[in-house]
Amino acid sequence: MTFSHLSTCSHLVHGVFPRKGGVSRPPFDSLNVGFSTGDDPAAVIENRHRILSWLQMPRAVFLNQVHGKEVLVLAGDEKIDADLFWEPGHPATRKALTADAVVTDLTQLALVIQVADCQAVMLADPEKKVIANVHSGWRGSVKNIIGQCVDVMIERFGCDPKQILAGISPSLGPCCAQFIHYQKEIPERLWQYKSQDRPYFDFWALSFDQLTARGVTPSHILNMNQCTRCRADTFFSYRKTRQTGRFACAIGLI
Secondary structure (H helix, E strand, O other), X not given: OOOHHHHOOOOEEEXXXXXXXXXXXXXOOOOOXXXXXXXXXXXXXXXXXHHHHHHOOOOEEEOXXXXXXXXXXXXXXXXXXXXXXXXXXXXXXXXXXXXXXXXXXXXXXXXXXXXXXXXXXXXXXXXXXXXXXXXXXXXXHHHOHHXXXXXXXXXXXXXXXXXXXXXXXXXXXXXXXXXXXXXXXXXXXXXXXEOOXXXXXXXXXXXXXXXHHOOOOHHHEEEOOOEOOOOOOOOOOHHHHOXXXXXXXXXXXX
């Protein structure tokens, strides 16, 4: 699955990989890319191999995602530890930096976010040839990690936010994002995104607003509008089944 506006950029590859097409057994069936789920590591390795093969990318970055606000920068003008890159044929115990977003201008490198209800937000500046991928669950939304990632693109790489293209992956939709204890978990300033008569939140709308607040052009933002809990047959959903895998959302520069 791809975003049409990102697909128009000849120097980009990207994809949202649903749960089918891998080798993992239930309840991780079948294209699970997460080692922390309890799945057979050998199956996860094979699934990651398949995704890199489909992307035609030789290496990738998989983050240790912790629902924080850290943004990892991998810049071509800096020395980078090669052990950060996950490559077929190398041990699965390679380094994984703790961060929930990554920005790069490096080519032949897939930035992969692993999700099962949270949003993966892919960002690309076609002019500067800079890309990013963001893991934003409800905690990340509260911390506005999306806005912070756009700031890094602007400040570190000189990106013009008006040129940035953004894509919001399948994730928990306003139909299913229930927060019974929202008064303790979600700041009051964000209650405007709550349904009027029930404790359900529209984090898709919040992400859209966080992007436009940083200067991203509204018409450059596309949302797949697919709820992972409603479509647990197609995507992994922690809210739906608890024990489950993680599907991959990846973007790379050719």
